Amino acid sequence: MDSNVKLDEVVMRFGDFTAIERTSLEIASGEFFSFLGPSGCGKTTILNMISGFLRPSEGQVWIGGEPMAGVPVNRRPTAMIFQNLALFPLMTVFENIEFGLEVRGVDKRKRREVSERLLALVALEGSGSKLVTELSGGQKQRIAIARALAVEPRVLLLDEPLSALDLKLRQHMRAELKAIQRKTGITFIYITHDQGEALTMSDRVAVMSAGRIQQVADPMTLYRSPRTGFVASFVGENNRLEVKVIDREGERVRLDGGALGSLMGRAGDDVVLANGQAAALYIRPEHLRPLGDGDSGPRLETTIEAVHFEGAWLMLETRLEASGEKLRVQLGSELAKRAAQALEPGRQIDFGFDPEEAVVLPDDGSPMVDEATGEVLEVAPGGNAKVGGEHVPSA
Amino acid sequence: MFRQLSERFGRPVAMAILTLLGMWLMVMVTLPQLQMIDYSFRPNLLPAQLGGPEDVWTLSNYVTLFNNEIHRAIFFKTLWSSVLVTLLTLVVSYPLAYYLAKVATPRQAALCILLLIIPFWINEILRTYSWFIILAFRGPLNEILLALGLIDRPIRFLSGDGGVMVGMVYAYILFMVFPLYNAIESLDDNQIRAARDLGAGNVRTHWRIVIPHAKPGIATGCIMTFMLAAGSYAVPALLGSPGSRWFTQIIYNWFFEGGNWNQGAAYAFLLLVLCIGFMSLVMKFFKVGLGDIAK
Numbered sequence: 001m002d003s004n005v006k007l008d009e010v011v012m013r014f015g016d017f018t019a020i021e022r023t024s025l026e027i028a029s030g031e032f033f034s035f036l037g038p039s040g041c042g043k044t045t046i047l048n049m050i051s052g053f054l055r056p057s058e059g060q061v062w063i064g065g066e067p068m069a070g071v072p073v074n075r076r077p078t079a080m081i082f083q084n085l086a087l088f089p090l091m092t093v094f095e096n097i098e099f100g101l102e103v104r105g106v107d108k109r110k111r112r113e114v115s116e117r118l119l120a121l122v123a124l125e126g127s128g129s130k131l132v133t134e135l136s137g138g139q140k141q142r143i144a145i146a147r148a149l150a151v152e153p154r155v156l157l158l159d160e161p162l163s164a165l166d167l168k169l170r171q172h173m174r175a176e177l178k179a180i181q182r183k184t185g186i187t188f189i190y191i192t193h194d195q196g197e198a199l200t201m202s203d204r205v206a207v208m209s210a211g212r213i214q215q216v217a218d219p220m221t222l223y224r225s226p227r228t229g230f231v232a233s234f235v236g237e238n239n240r241l242e243v244k245v246i247d248r249e250g251e252r253v254r255l256d257g258g259a260l261g262s263l264m265g266r267a268g269d270d271v272v273l274a275n276g277q278a279a280a281l282y283i284r285p286e287h288l289r290p291l292g293d294g295d296s297g298p299r300l301e302t303t304i305e306a307v308h309f310e311g312a313w314l315m316l317e318t319r320l321e322a323s324g325e326k327l328r329v330q331l332g333s334e335l336a337k338r339a340a341q342a343l344e345p346g347r348q349i350d351f352g353f354d355p356e357e358a359v360v361l362p363d364d365g366s367p368m369v370d371e372a373t374g375e376v377l378e379v380a381p382g383g384n385a386k387v388g389g390e391h392v393p394s395a
Numbered sequence: 396m397f398r399q400l401s402e403r404f405g406r407p408v409a410m411a412i413l414t415l416l417g418m419w420l421m422v423m424v425t426l427p428q429l430q431m432i433d434y435s436f437r438p439n440l441l442p443a444q445l446g447g448p449e450d451v452w453t454l455s456n457y458v459t460l461f462n463n464e465i466h467r468a469i470f471f472k473t474l475w476s477s478v479l480v481t482l483l484t485l486v487v488s489y490p491l492a493y494y495l496a497k498v499a500t501p502r503q504a505a506l507c508i509l510l511l512i513i514p515f516w517i518n519e520i521l522r523t524y525s526w527f528i529i530l531a532f533r534g535p536l537n538e539i540l541l542a543l544g545l546i547d548r549p550i551r552f553l554s555g556d557g558g559v560m561v562g563m564v565y566a567y568i569l570f571m572v573f574p575l576y577n578a579i580e581s582l583d584d585n586q587i588r589a590a591r592d593l594g595a596g597n598v599r600t601h602w603r604i605v606i607p608h609a610k611p612g613i614a615t616g617c618i619m620t621f622m623l624a625a626g627s628y629a630v631p632a633l634l635g636s637p638g639s640r641w642f643t644q645i646i647y648n649w650f651f652e653g654g655n656w657n658q659g660a661a662y663a664f665l666l667l668v669l670c671i672g673f674m675s676l677v678m679k680f681f682k683v684g685l686g687d688i689a690k
């Protein structure tokens with residue numbers, strides 16, 4: 001892998017508080033790499049170490065094969081898009097974009113050429129003479145990108161750049177950012193607490209929690225094969241059932257669900273599970289299917305508590321009869337139509353699932369889940385529980 | 396204003412407040428000024444001649460300044476020296492204000508501001524006099540410099556304008572530091588970080604980002620310092636040498652030694668015009684309005 005940014009045994013402490021636990025990571029040239037995690041987990045801190053605003057307490061950051069220790073912010077081959085954009089309000093759009101070139105002593109004509117080209121890239125031709133205060137939110141966003149690209153960075157660092165935009169614009173800008181990244185071939189390091197953004201744009205995602213990287217993988221793997229309970233609950237939505245391992249055969253694991261009877265699930269080769277060990281079985285709401293009387297296999301008997309119509313799908317809140325635990329079920333419109341008459345609060349309904357789609361992980365403590373919303377809560381290092389990102393509808 | 400006040404306190408109270416405010420402005424501010432202007436356009440007469448045939452409006456008091464070469468020189472020197480004091484105070488205050496607003500931790504900033512303010516609990520005359528002692532020919536500063544071997548014989552700090560400059564920068568520094576501090580404080584830290592991230596060094600970050608943002612504060616500080624310097628009496632009286640007389644001293648002399656209030660009033664009015672002229676010039680130069688300064 002042609003490594004562009006490398007974190008080598010990096011640790012960041014603020015006084016007694018360790019914001020980033022020992023971390024090593026390589027990000028390839030031209031990769032769209034995201035850090036995803038709830039707020040306060042240390043994402044901005046990592047970005048600040050790469051850009052040079054923070055010096056790691058231990059370890060070293062490398063960029064383009066060069067160690068960055070002692071290289072100040074203004075000499076690093078990085079450019080940052082700030083959470084609040086930090087455009088210069090007293091300057092025109094041209095002056096903003098050309099600021100980095102002006103600093104480098106590029107002459108005026110050349111500067112104007114570059115800024116015209118970048119304005120075209122972000123589809124804002126002709127607004128160069130405007131003041132940035134005259135632009136809309138989405139336009140400011142693009143100017144911030146153009147300003148950062150003007151200095152031809154090896155790495156573009158983006159700190160939750162879309163969080164200030166409304167939903168429509170945010171989704172539009174996702175596609176735009178991805179397109180700009182493809183066109184320019186620059187490494188993007190993207191920070192977000194919104195898993196939708198991370199999953200749709202990234203080549204790879206690092207999921208973080210409390211200063212620790214939980215898993216680094218491509219979005220599909222992250223979604224299909226989470227490595228920790230935190231990832232399973234934070235990325236997408238998951239039902240979590242407490243089980244005991246009976247035995248495993250390759251990836252297949254036979255489980256004792258207690259009152260739920262015997263269950264089956266899948267575990268990756270590198271997930272270590274001992275027979276008899278306490279474990280957790282994660283089943284996504286969209287992988288649960290209503291069972292008829294004749295169907296065989298594991299059967300989860302539930303009572304419907306609430307039905308939410310979401311347009312393309314139905315979300316059912318049910319309770320397991322055997323254990324009293326909650327189970328959320330998402331039914332596509334086809335399934336919902338077939339089972340229509342049975343879908344009312346108070347009705348009983350049984351669900352089954354494909355063991356291939358149910359992930360078994362060692363029991364690493366139950367992540368806190370908000371009872372009301374089903375959002376994953378995490379105790380942030382500061383001590384306050386913070387709510388995780390919005391949930392993505394599954395494909 | 397009346398509407399806001401009456402919504403809050405009711406009509407009678409609002410009326411009372413505004414009447415008091417208006418009377419205050421009339422009696423304490425406007426009338427005395429008008430009286431002075433009136434004085435300045437009348438000849439200096441004996442009490443018996445007041446209201447007599449010679450008590451007419453005239454420009455003669457203003458003409459005096461143009462005919463008196465020494466007074467004219469002192470007038471322009473006061474102008475020039477006050478500009479210099481203002482610039483000097485700005486140069487000293489800017490790094491301090493930046494440090495307080497953006498570098499210091501809240502604790503350090505609080506401590507620093509306290510240290511800046513404490514001396515101002517002491518009367519201005521006493522503070523100025525302490526500089527007289529420090530800068531004296533046989534004073535501690537000369538002693539220290541001699542002891543360190545930096546100079547061979549004591550320097551006469553208090554001859555010429557040097558002492559006055561030092562004294563004024565010290566006396567008026569807070570009036571520069573606080574407007575600057577307020578202006579710089581309100582700058583988003585990310586602006587500074589973004590400039591550095593795009594490759595700007597320290598000087599350019601200040602020149603292109605911090606100073607333009609702080610412009611209203613700089614203008615406010617400059618105007619206040621200039622007005623105080625141009626109108627200062629105690630500092631030049633104590634720290635000045637015979638050769639560094641300030642225009643205020645001449646005004647004082649007309650009033651209290653020459654006993655010519657009309658002449659004094661004309662000189663005072665000219666100083667006021669000078670200050671207003673300087674203020675509008677600064678505002679024009681910094682492209683700020685009165686509204687920005689009052690913020």
Ligand SMILES: Nc1ncnc2c1ncn2[C@@H]1O[C@H](COP(=O)(O)OP(=O)(O)O)[C@@H](O)[C@H]1O
Pocket residue numbers: 014019037038039040041042043044045046381382
């Ligand atoms: N300069 C600092 N001094 C002390 N603590 C800090 C500092 N910067 C960040 N932290 C702490 O480090 C943790 C991670 O912060 P941050 O990286 O900003 O999180 P995120 O960007 O993921 O929301 C937080 O608990 C925050 O309070």
Ligand SMILES: [Mg+2]
Pocket residue numbers: 040043044159
């Ligand atoms: Mg952050």
